[in-house]
Amino acid sequence: MASFRYALRDTFRLLFRHWGLSILTLLTAASVLYILGFASLFAMNMKYMISRIEGALVVQAYMKRGETTDKALELVHSSPLVSTVNVITPDEALDRLRAKLGNQAQAITLLGENPLPWSLEIQVQKVEHITPLVRDLMVLPSVEEVLYAGKLVERLANLSRTSAAVSGVILMLTLLISTLVIFNTIRIAIYSRKEEIEVMVLIGATPTYISLPFVFQGMFLGAGGAAIAIIGLWSTYASAVEMIRSTLAFVDIIVDPRILGQFFLFLFGAGATTGWMCSWLAVHRFTSQGMRSR
Amino acid sequence: MDIRMSGVTKVFEPEIVALEDVYLSVDSGEFVYLIGMTGSGKTTLLRLISREYLPTRGQISVGDRNLRKLRSSELPYYRREVGVVFQDFKLLQNYTVFENVAFVLEAMGIPPKLVESRSNEVIDQVGLWRRRFLRPPQLSGGEQQRVAIARAMVNSPSVFLADEPTGNLDLRTSEEIMRLLLSINAAGTTVIVATHDQHLVDSYRQRLVELHNGRTKRDERRGRYFIDGEL
Numbered sequence: 450m451a452s453f454r455y456a457l458r459d460t461f462r463l464l465f466r467h468w469g470l471s472i473l474t475l476l477t478a479a480s481v482l483y484i485l486g487f488a489s490l491f492a493m494n495m496k497y498m499i500s501r502i503e504g505a506l507v508v509q510a511y512m513k514r515g516e517t518t519d520k521a522l523e524l525v526h527s528s529p530l531v532s533t534v535n536v537i538t539p540d541e542a543l544d545r546l547r548a549k550l551g552n553q554a555q556a557i558t559l560l561g562e563n564p565l566p567w568s569l570e571i572q573v574q575k576v577e578h579i580t581p582l583v584r585d586l587m588v589l590p591s592v593e594e595v596l597y598a599g600k601l602v603e604r605l606a607n608l609s610r611t612s613a614a615v616s617g618v619i620l621m622l623t624l625l626i627s628t629l630v631i632f633n634t635i636r637i638a639i640y641s642r643k644e645e646i647e648v649m650v651l652i653g654a655t656p657t658y659i660s661l662p663f664v665f666q667g668m669f670l671g672a673g674g675a676a677i678a679i680i681g682l683w684s685t686y687a688s689a690v691e692m693i694r695s696t697l698a699f700v701d702i703i704v705d706p707r708i709l710g711q712f713f714l715f716l717f718g719a720g721a722t723t724g725w726m727c728s729w730l731a732v733h734r735f736t737s738q739g740m741r742s743r
Numbered sequence: 744m745d746i747r748m749s750g751v752t753k754v755f756e757p758e759i760v761a762l763e764d765v766y767l768s769v770d771s772g773e774f775v776y777l778i779g780m781t782g783s784g785k786t787t788l789l790r791l792i793s794r795e796y797l798p799t800r801g802q803i804s805v806g807d808r809n810l811r812k813l814r815s816s817e818l819p820y821y822r823r824e825v826g827v828v829f830q831d832f833k834l835l836q837n838y839t840v841f842e843n844v845a846f847v848l849e850a851m852g853i854p855p856k857l858v859e860s861r862s863n864e865v866i867d868q869v870g871l872w873r874r875r876f877l878r879p880p881q882l883s884g885g886e887q888q889r890v891a892i893a894r895a896m897v898n899s900p901s902v903f904l905a906d907e908p909t910g911n912l913d914l915r916t917s918e919e920i921m922r923l924l925l926s927i928n929a930a931g932t933t934v935i936v937a938t939h940d941q942h943l944v945d946s947y948r949q950r951l952v953e954l955h956n957g958r959t960k961r962d963e964r965r966g967r968y969f970i971d972g973e974l
Binding site: 644653655743 | 793795796797815818819820821822823827829833835846847849850851852853854855894898
């Protein structure tokens with residue numbers, strides 16, 4: 450307990466002794482984490498939008514005259530790509546047509562016998578699953594025609610892949626930058642206390658005791674940077690939501706406070722963990738060298 | 744704690760032999776002067792005991808610990824039992840006298856109240872009570888030496904090593920430091936003092952080990968002489 454108190458005291462000594470460097474690191478960490486948060490929010494929203502569109506995408510498979518949906522249903526049920534399937538009987542299809550035609554529904558009576566075939570309405574889990582499913586359905590002899598939003602499906606799949614890749618790259622880059630910034634700040638702090646650490650090693654301080662203030666310093670800088678970034682992201686995101694709602698009301702974006710809260714909590718944890726890991730790495734190398742007898 | 748060295752050789756790269764085949768046995772509570780010219784191996788010998796260096800050949804044991812087999816996780820705990828006064832003091836320039844002494848106890852995780860009382864007690868013992876809030880650059884050489892001694896003795900080590908503790912000090916201050924070291928030894932601590940201050944060695948007669956070119960040249964106990972490391 451006493452060691453923890455001393456470590457905490459030394460952490461604040463370190464932070465205030467090099468206050469200029471501390472502020473600079475804090476701001477750099479905040480900027481980098483802001484970019485990281487922004488990229489993640491963008492990716493999350495893209496994924497959210499795509500999943501909403503995906504949810505609405507339906508593959509319609511029409512059977513040949515006189516054929517039922519049994520074979521096609523068998524195939525659809527055996528596929529892990531399908532989330533839901535509805536069987537539309539010719540009577541249900543006719544009812545729908547009537548509803549669609551409204552005032553002109555009387556015209557249907559001219560058809561005499563119901564000419565509409567059996568059909569299936571299939572929803573898949575992901576946009577990428579549509580094309581292989583369509584291919585499988587087309588080869589069935591009982592299937593006359595399969596309708597789906599082909600181009601849209603391909604574009605969505607491409608967009609989904611590209612946005613995931615771009616946000617992944619941004620994520621990696623920002624993580625690398627924040628790691629390097631915090632790592633170097635701690636290294637400078639270590640060098641400024643080099644003499645002190647050497648004496649500590651000689652008088653019998655354990656590596657943990659020597660490392661703790663630096664590890665805490667890294668955690669404070671990482672967590673502090675994340676807190677600043679979260680405040681910035683919160684206000685930016687709130688304005689963006691406001692703007693999108695007033696101009697592009699049809700665009701679906703994440704507004705659930707629970708999801709956003711979890712995301713910001715994750716960002717805060719990521720900042721603190723990055724700070725902790727970087728400082729531990731920097732100081733561990735130094736103390737283990739000091740502990741080695743020549 | 745007793746110290747045993749057998750056949751200890753220390754070679755630094757490239758081929759600089761600092762110590763060669765040294766045999767030394769120091770009993771618990773003994774006071775030993777380590778003398779010899781500059782480069783004779785005095786500091787190396789002390790650093791081998793404090794386990795800053797590992798011997799190239801030979802064995803060193805302090806108490807029941809074989810220093811060669813000491814694991815790095817055990818090293819901090821071993822070093823707490825060995826108080827060292829470094830030739831260049833190694834005082835922290837930004838810390839006050841009190842902080843320089845107290846931080847040894849803090850590093851051991853001792854509660855603040857105990858740290859304060861014990862540090863004050865030792866600072867008083869070395870005669871620096873009035874200067875406890877000054878920093879090393881504000882102190883004289885003798886005072887800095889006393890801070891270094893206070894820091895080395897604050898955790899009551901079993902072995903006390905002092906490297907040239909009276910170097911560059913005037914006669915009166917040297918005698919004060921010497922009396923301090925003798926008082927530490929009187930409390931049962933094993934003390935080894937590396938020095939080339941002949942006046943000190945003659946005035947306060949204790950066991951004398953002389954090193955020459957890294958070898959034991961003589962080992963004199965209460966007037967008896969042992970030549971070439973023969974014990």
